[in-house]
Amino acid sequence: xxxxxxxxxxxxxxxxxxxxxxxxxxxxxxxxxxxxxxxxxxxxxxxxxxxxxxxxxxxxxxxxxxxxxxxxxxxxxxxxxxxxxxxxxxxxxxxxxxxxxxxxxxxxxxxxxxxxxxxxxxxxxxxxxxxxxxxxxxxxxxxxxxxxxxxxxxxxxxxxxxxxxxxxxxxxxxxxxxxxxxxxxxxxxxxxxxxxxxxxxxxxxxxxxxxxxxxxxxxxxxxxxxxxxxxxxxxxxxxxxxxxxxxxxxxxxxxxxxxxxxxxxxxxxxxxxxxxxxxxxxxxxxxxxxxxxxxxxxxxxxxxxxxxxxxxxxxxxxxxxxxxxxxxxxxxxxxxxxxxxxxxxxxxxxxxxxxxxxxxxxxxxxxxxxxxxxxxxxxxxxxxxxxxxxxxxxxxxxxxxxxxxxxxxxxxxxxxxxxxxxxxx
Amino acid sequence: xxxxxxxxxxxxxxxxxxxxxxxxxxxxxxxxxxxxxxxxxxxxxxxxxxxxxxxxxxxxxxxxxxxxxxxxxxxxxxxxxxxxxxxxxxxxxxxxxxxxxxxxxxxxxxxxxxxxxxxxxxxxxxxxxxxxxxxxxxxxxxxxxxxxxxxxxxxxxxxxxxxxxxxxxxxxxxxxxxxxxxxxxxxxxxxxxxxxxxxxxxxxxxxxxxxxxxxxxxxxxxxxxxxxxxxxxxxxxxxxxxxxxxxxxxxxxxxxxxxxxxxxxxxxxxxxxxxxxxxxxxxxxxxxxxxxxxxxxxxxxxxxxxxxxxxxxxxxxxxxxxxxxxxxxxxxxxxxxxxxxxxxxxxxxxxxxxxxxxxxxxxxxxxxxxxxxxxxxx
Numbered sequence: 152x153x154x155x156x157x158x159x160x161x162x163x164x165x166x167x168x169x170x171x172x173x174x175x176x177x178x179x180x181x182x183x184x185x186x187x188x189x190x191x192x193x194x195x196x197x198x199x200x201x202x203x204x205x206x207x208x209x210x211x212x213x214x215x216x217x218x219x220x221x222x223x224x225x226x227x228x229x230x231x232x233x234x235x236x237x238x239x240x241x242x243x244x245x246x247x248x249x250x251x252x253x254x255x256x257x258x259x260x261x262x263x264x265x266x267x268x269x270x271x272x273x274x275x276x277x278x279x280x281x282x283x284x285x286x287x288x289x290x291x292x293x294x295x296x297x298x299x300x301x302x303x304x305x306x307x308x309x310x311x312x313x314x315x316x317x318x319x320x321x322x323x324x325x326x327x328x329x330x331x332x333x334x335x336x337x338x339x340x341x342x343x344x345x346x347x348x349x350x351x352x353x354x355x356x357x358x359x360x361x362x363x364x365x366x367x368x369x370x371x372x373x374x375x376x377x378x379x380x381x382x383x384x385x386x387x388x389x390x391x392x393x394x395x396x397x398x399x400x401x402x403x404x405x406x407x408x409x410x411x412x413x414x415x416x417x418x419x420x421x422x423x424x425x426x427x428x429x430x431x432x433x434x435x436x437x438x439x440x441x442x443x444x445x446x447x448x449x450x451x452x453x454x455x456x457x458x459x460x461x462x463x464x465x466x467x468x469x470x471x472x473x474x475x476x477x478x479x480x481x482x483x484x485x486x487x488x489x490x491x492x493x494x495x496x497x498x499x500x501x502x503x504x505x506x507x508x509x510x511x512x513x514x515x516x517x518x519x520x521x522x523x524x525x526x527x528x529x530x531x532x533x534x535x536x537x538x539x540x541x542x543x544x545x546x547x548x549x550x551x552x553x554x555x556x557x558x559x560x561x562x563x564x565x566x567x568x569x570x571x572x573x574x575x576x
Numbered sequence: 577x578x579x580x581x582x583x584x585x586x587x588x589x590x591x592x593x594x595x596x597x598x599x600x601x602x603x604x605x606x607x608x609x610x611x612x613x614x615x616x617x618x619x620x621x622x623x624x625x626x627x628x629x630x631x632x633x634x635x636x637x638x639x640x641x642x643x644x645x646x647x648x649x650x651x652x653x654x655x656x657x658x659x660x661x662x663x664x665x666x667x668x669x670x671x672x673x674x675x676x677x678x679x680x681x682x683x684x685x686x687x688x689x690x691x692x693x694x695x696x697x698x699x700x701x702x703x704x705x706x707x708x709x710x711x712x713x714x715x716x717x718x719x720x721x722x723x724x725x726x727x728x729x730x731x732x733x734x735x736x737x738x739x740x741x742x743x744x745x746x747x748x749x750x751x752x753x754x755x756x757x758x759x760x761x762x763x764x765x766x767x768x769x770x771x772x773x774x775x776x777x778x779x780x781x782x783x784x785x786x787x788x789x790x791x792x793x794x795x796x797x798x799x800x801x802x803x804x805x806x807x808x809x810x811x812x813x814x815x816x817x818x819x820x821x822x823x824x825x826x827x828x829x830x831x832x833x834x835x836x837x838x839x840x841x842x843x844x845x846x847x848x849x850x851x852x853x854x855x856x857x858x859x860x861x862x863x864x865x866x867x868x869x870x871x872x873x874x875x876x877x878x879x880x881x882x883x884x885x886x887x888x889x890x891x892x893x894x895x896x897x898x899x900x901x902x903x904x905x906x907x908x909x910x911x912x913x914x915x916x917x918x919x920x921x922x923x924x925x926x927x928x929x930x931x932x933x934x935x936x937x938x939x940x941x942x943x944x945x946x947x948x949x950x951x952x953x954x
Contacts, residue, residue, distance in 0.1 A: 220779055358850045360850075360863075361852070361861035364861060365861055383779060384852075385780065386852035386853060390861065409857070427783070429809035430809060432836060433812040433832045491736035
């Protein structure tokens, strides 16, 4: 199954792609109320939905894109198809930069790129019959005559596993899985090379999911299609992809061949994500480690590595000389202060809960003691600022954006990982 | 074993629609013992949610519970007896609407829904809603209830609960909102919590956090759960015993380990085969053929026979009731006539042409009213 990079140029190449949303559009956008004079402020801010994304997709391959909700997967997909305009960067499709096309040229290129959406209900016009729905893109691109289009629509319906007799039915007469098949037929009608699938099976029942996934794979083999397949379900991604890109907060943090990524994950986020999936097996005893906290806001993302605020492997600043487990405890303590996660505020209780009664040496110990005193006096803001400035913000993870390449161990020929653990000293 | 906390016996809930009677839940029986997590699994339209709403008597018109008894801690939540003219009528012991509302719902049996946004009122603060709930159900004065609400928020892992108390639901993330609902559910220390797909709308990482929280709370308060889900992985992770539903019936009932390692019913087997695995690469998935038929007009005999790879002619005729097929001391009920105890001549019966053996088109011809059936089932 694995189709590794061919010698030819990639079908799609995305370079330094950025997409920002302006957060202060509208009459009252960007206004914030203050308790002090002048009471109202107007601030410009951007939601940095996609930041510096690079990848290639080769002909006939499936690139899986996985990440938690809100990490920018759909925005990325839409930007790649130029349904949204990129803020910066380039998207090359068959060697042409899509960001520089407009008008008629762009419209004609779109014939070769199609999209399948998540919700099979709202992506089909309820007042159109299925046949005309499938014919619509052909009409838009001036393909064939009316009889030819009808014949092709029927042929495609059959190809995706529906009965050609259903040509005259309305979408409501179909179940979710069948509607997604209609979407597939519509996408295929203009004979595209590249299909972006945005969570195409996540709204379907598991047994139906499997049917649709199998059909998609058969069609890929038959028409030599290239998929960009977005999903939040790692099992589905593992099943359908050749290579996988993992996204976190607008950035690709790891990109590798499927086997390599699942069996030899290098980024702590990928590892956490893989640990989080429950296996359908009651005897799987290895208790999964749970990723704490929520995804930070993309309006003001953490500096450096965006995952560092939740990372289990945050790198110790060079200024300190703590043992590994001491450093982990300090990090846990800092994050707990940030979450205000305290029932007991008494210094000795705090010390025993978070630091296991270990006395930290030197500078680090002094800072922690100060922070504990702040907490006892209910000055959480001071404690948080002190800990964050002295520990979290001093780490290399906060100072520099990571981007490294490691040698793949299992499969594929590139393994990109954005984590400072792989830096060369 | 101790006595069950909840006993559902032969529960039937039907929806009377213009197109006919939808038998959404058709004679299911199961028990929940104190402190255990019981799974209720099935595809959409299997009747899982109707079953749980029936337990709390929350089924709305045109739906109606038409038969069966539901007993909870010696209270009859639902029961019928023969009236003077032979017509069934609610029995003497059955709780009134008011008793249900004041004594059972929220206090003794709490429920957590799938979509936390829809369960919280967007125009009231999160803390206010939680406080009001505690105030009403535990008869605490406002100030005490507020303190209790803040403590509950802290307990379910909401950061900075004193300040988050005054925020509105839209300011919380999906996982946080689900935590609030869990706080609300445990606030009255109920004996039973019904969780209706509480993690389906959440990301895996958040799902992990929520499942961990539930396990912790369950240990602390020894609450029993009915966990409704379609996700076999979640079942494997948290359930003690599992009921598998298909088209309004429970077709297999077993301890979770037996269900996965000694699967009896072909439907359960097919369901397990159809899921992609996170821990290994599978070349081709083995989906269940066809689509679930309508509950208005279910197939004769065994309801799964139209999609079953092992269907024989006898499956069309004989409707199996679950029977204990266990080889060990844990009961393991399944409703499939291929087992000898049913003794209906399965082995001698000729194999049947079904979706599973024929082409895909067989299941795709009767789609006309499926959309309605989908909608009516919720």
